[in-house]
Amino acid sequence: MKKTISIITVVKDSEKLIEDTILSVINQTAFLNNNLNLEYLIHDGNSTDRTLEIIKKFSKNPNIIISSHKDNSLYESLSFLMKKTTGDYIAYINAGDIYHANAFDIINEIFKDKNINWLTGAKFFYNEKNQIIDFSFSYKFRNRLIKKCVYGKFLPFIQQESTFWRKEITKNIDFKYLSKLKYSGDMYIWKCFSKNNKLFTVNSFLGGFKYHDNQLTYKETGNTSLYLKEAKEFTEKINVFDAVIILIDSIFWFFLKNQLNISKIFNPTSLSFDNNKSWLLNNKSSVKHYSAWACEISDNQGEGVLGKKFINFLLDQGFEIKLTKPFTSTNIFNKNIFRKNIIIDKKYKKNFFENYVYPFFGIIFLWKDFLSGKKTIYVNYLPLWNFLIFLLLPPGSILGPITGGKYNGTVNSLSGFLRKYVLPFFNSLSLIILKFRYQKLLFSTEIYKIESEYWLNKKNKYYNFFTYNNSKQNSNNLIEKEIDFLIYFREHPNKGNNFIKNILEKLKDNFIIKIVGNNPFIDRVEYLGVLNKNELFNYLNKTRFTILSSENTNSLFCLDCIKSNISIFHNKNLPFSSELFEKNPTNVYGIDYNDEEESLKKIYSITKIEKHNTKKFFLKQNDFNNYLLL
Numbered sequence: 144m145k146k147t148i149s150i151i152t153v154v155k156d157s158e159k160l161i162e163d164t165i166l167s168v169i170n171q172t173a174f175l176n177n178n179l180n181l182e183y184l185i186h187d188g189n190s191t192d193r194t195l196e197i198i199k200k201f202s203k204n205p206n207i208i209i210s211s212h213k214d215n216s217l218y219e220s221l222s223f224l225m226k227k228t229t230g231d232y233i234a235y236i237n238a239g240d241i242y243h244a245n246a247f248d249i250i251n252e253i254f255k256d257k258n259i260n261w262l263t264g265a266k267f268f269y270n271e272k273n274q275i276i277d278f279s280f281s282y283k284f285r286n287r288l289i290k291k292c293v294y295g296k297f298l299p300f301i302q303q304e305s306t307f308w309r310k311e312i313t314k315n316i317d318f319k320y321l322s323k324l325k326y327s328g329d330m331y332i333w334k335c336f337s338k339n340n341k342l343f344t345v346n347s348f349l350g351g352f353k354y355h356d357n358q359l360t361y362k363e364t365g366n367t368s369l370y371l372k373e374a375k376e377f378t379e380k381i382n383v384f385d386a387v388i389i390l391i392d393s394i395f396w397f398f399l400k401n402q403l404n405i406s407k408i409f410n411p412t413s414l415s416f417d418n419n420k421s422w423l424l425n426n427k428s429s430v431k432h433y434s435a436w437a438c439e440i441s442d443n444q445g446e447g448v449l450g451k452k453f454i455n456f457l458l459d460q461g462f463e464i465k466l467t468k469p470f471t472s473t474n475i476f477n478k479n480i481f482r483k484n485i486i487i488d489k490k491y492k493k494n495f496f497e498n499y500v501y502p503f504f505g506i507i508f509l510w511k512d513f514l515s516g517k518k519t520i521y522v523n524y525l526p527l528w529n530f531l532i533f534l535l536l537p538p539g540s541i542l543g544p545i546t547g548g549k550y551n552g553t554v555n556s557l558s559g560f561l562r563k564y565v566l567p568f569f570n571s572l573s574l575i576i577l578k579f580r581y582q583k584l585l586f587s588t589e590i591y592k593i594e595s596e597y598w599l600n601k602k603n604k605y606y607n608f609f610t611y612n613n614s615k616q617n618s619n620n621l622i623e624k625e626i627d628f629l630i631y632f633r634e635h636p637n638k639g640n641n642f643i644k645n646i647l648e649k650l651k652d653n654f655i656i657k658i659v660g661n662n663p664f665i666d667r668v669e670y671l672g673v674l675n676k677n678e679l680f681n682y683l684n685k686t687r688f689t690i691l692s693s694e695n696t697n698s699l700f701c702l703d704c705i706k707s708n709i710s711i712f713h714n715k716n717l718p719f720s721s722e723l724f725e726k727n728p729t730n731v732y733g734i735d736y737n738d739e740e741e742s743l744k745k746i747y748s749i750t751k752i753e754k755h756n757t758k759k760f761f762l763k764q765n766d767f768n769n770y771l772l773l
Contacts, residue, residue, distance in 0.1 A: 146254075147180040148173075148247055149230030149310070152238065153220045154198075155188035160239035160353070162197050163273060168236070169204060173247035180206075182230050186220045187211040194238075218328035222318040233310055239353040240304040241273065246349040250307045253345065260312050260340045264305035264349030266400075275351065276416040279402065281344040282395040288385065289337035292330050292378040296371055297389050297495060298396055301342070303329045304350035312340055320377075327374040334377065369662065397496055433457075433541075434512035436505035437468045437522035438497070445699050446546070448676075449587060450523035452611050453543045454481060457520070460771050464520070467508055469501050506535050513537035527591055528566040530573040533580065541771070544587035544608040548694030549717060574598035585770050588697035590717065605770050609699055627654035627750070629686040629709070631700040634661045642736045643690060649743055654750070657682065683707035688750065693736045712746060 150168050154161050165185070173179035183206055187195045190211075201207050214220045221235060232254060236242065246264070253262060263284070268277045284294065284301060294301050315335040321328055336342070381389070406413065414422050437454070441447035454475070457464060464475045475481050502524045509519040520541040525532060527547040536542075547570070550562035570591070577584055578599050586595065589606040596604075628650065630643065640663070647656060647665055657669045659679065664670075671682065683703055688710045691701055696713045704711055708730075713719055715733025732749055734742040 145178070145180055146232065146251060147182055147230040148232045148234070148251075148307075149182040149184065149228035151221060151224045151228070151233070151235035152183075152185045153188065153214075153217045153224070153235070154185070154190070154194055154238040156190045156192050156194060157238035158190075158193040158197060161194055162200075163241055164236060164238050165198070165201055165207075167241035167244075169201070169206070170244065171242065171247040172245045173251055174206075176248070179247055179251050180230075182228065183207045184224045184227065185209050186214070186224060188217075188220065189213040216322070216325045218324045219322040221328065222316075222322040225313060225316070226318060228310065231310055232307055233313065234307045236304050236350065240350060241269065241353065242304070242350045243267075243348040249345065249347055249349065253343075254307075254309065259343050261308040261336050262306070262343040262345050263301055264345045264347055266299070266302045266305065267348055267351035269351050269353040270416070271353065273353070274416075276354075277403070278348075278351075279400045280346050282392060282399050284342040284344065285388065285392070286337045286341060288388065288392075289333050289342065290379055291381050291385060292327075292334060292374050293381065293385070293389060294333070295330055296374075298392060299400060301329070301333055302350070302352060304352055306333075306342075307349070308336060308340075312336055315339060324373060326370040330370075330374050331377055372664070393495065397500070432463050432518060433520050434465045434509060434517040435467070435520035435522055436509050437466060437543075438501050438505060438524040440468060446523045448699050449544055449546070449609065452608070453522055456608075456611055456767065457771075460768065462771075465512070465517075466522075467505075469497075469504065502529070502532060503535075506532065509540065510537050513540075527573050528569040530569055530576055533573050533576045538580075540581075542581060542585065544585050545591075546587045547591060548692075549590060550694060570594065571598065583770050585767065588695060590695055590697060603770075605767050607697065608767060609697060609702055611767060624685060624687040625655070626657055626682065626686040628656045628688050628690065629682055630656065630658050630690055631692070632658050632660045632663050633692070640692075642693065642739060642742075645739055646690065646743060646746070650746070657686075679703065680707065683709060688712065688746075690734075690746075710749070712742075712749075 152161075152164060152168075165183075168183055169181070171179075171181070174181055183204075185198055185207060187198055187210070195211050198209055198211075202209055210224075217237075225233065225235075232250060249264075250262065253259060263281065265278055265280045267275055270276050281299075281302075288294065288298070289301075315338055316332060317335070321331055324331060333342070416422055435454070435457070437450045439447045440450050440454070454464070454466065458475070458481060466473050466475050466481075505521065505524075509521065513519050518539060518541070519537050520543070521532070521536055522543040523546075525543055525545045527545055533542075550559070550566070554560050554563050571594075574595060575598065583603040583605070584595070584599070585605045585608050586592075587607075587609050592606055628647075630647065632640070632643065634640070644663055644665065647663075647668060650656060651665065651667050657671050658665070659671050659674050659682070662670045662672075674682070680703065684707050686704075686707065686709050689700075689704050689712070691698065691711060691713045693714045694717075695701075696717045696719045701711060701713070710730040710732070712732050712734050714736050716736070719731055719733070732745065734745050736742070
């Protein structure tokens, strides 16, 4: 007897995406060859664009069932429709994502094995032109880790648009609970299935994920923070054994995920899809002088902004560079080429590999070029505590700005202990290595000036590179301030976040407060999301005050605030570099991050006095040029 597959699509305001998805379902070879029946349920959540009109073009297809009404979330409608399905096999696909033409034939063949109830294919990714721009095969999905929602947090996601299951295993889902979820319903479904079923991987092309600007979690945050925060509600805690498995599995996942990209580095005939949405030869022709590694170049991350500053600094000095970031390499001779080849990463929160493995991958890459005769540059991700980078880089490497902050929190956890006592020890190891291995050093700020002067005892040190600016000072007229506080919030143990949250809870009833970066989820405080530089300055120019994180008074965000005439509250236990500015910045106020009550009194006092800030400050143009005269 011929089997039936039930496909579900829940959609809202996706007029540019929905038709490709529908066509990928109804044009399956399984139906053309009469091997499988189709039941396709499409629900429109009361779209305000042409989405429903486009869906209704397919209403004459007897296999398509259309509904349209307002719902509370994607998963509310998905729960309702999944209970209504009559097919033997089930899957759901979002607008924009598409199935491969013979995907259903493949799963129909595989499900003939009665031991298989749940399967997922290789991971494929499309651009908005429906061109496949990347793919990778999957490693093992372990039930114990699926139950603890590891995939999507520590290891790669289970790709929903490539995943299919038998109808009978949906009995494991609590649909009432699923319908209440807004972001992480897929992770919850996988957890339910994993109680009694193994997830089998198929090394074939079943479906693909399309990159576009309408993804639900990215629309609100620019990252997956809301997804993972919601998933905590049903996630089991991982233990030490789980952590060991994750660490071991991550090695396999890393090479499977990046096998194509790794090969491109050594293959000059490889064609690669770049940020300009075109296919280009992966040009590895030799550039005279220098080979540079940057872990990222992006406007929504401090390290990315600092990396861009340093590369522009090199270009100002006439450097010709082969710039490589993870799996992308570009020959750069001037700033125009650099601007055209900047890859903007929408992802805000980096995973384990991006934070801690990619920097060492860069060391390997630079050694390869060093052995072929090039001079090498390591651009960014240079925290002072990471002594291994300073130790392992090729001889004579030019270092980008060294970064870091100082922990101001209490020691009530392992993380606090490491940051309070272990990382300062690593800082000292780094300074010893720097003393013997490098002739000149460049620091992003002067937060470690005392330590570096003590350990290094030499003149060739340059501080406060974060102020580097070769363009003219902004002399625009002052703008009316309508935002009381704009806060840059980042989830990180060093940032003194509890202090910031507690202060904002007490200020929110009396002030207009807005947040950028990560979402701290404070009621009645507006979260603006992840902003690019232009968007950020639009808000900064309308802002009166900010409160900096506890670990670094001289941050890039602080610099942006000063350029925008914002009065600053900072950790008084750390120095503030007033000598960097042409006028004494009397609108900078130190507060005690260990005394919330006293800090709150000072904030209220200053905000009453400074009703309208009309000061304007200009950065001193520090000379870093001698740093490159090696």
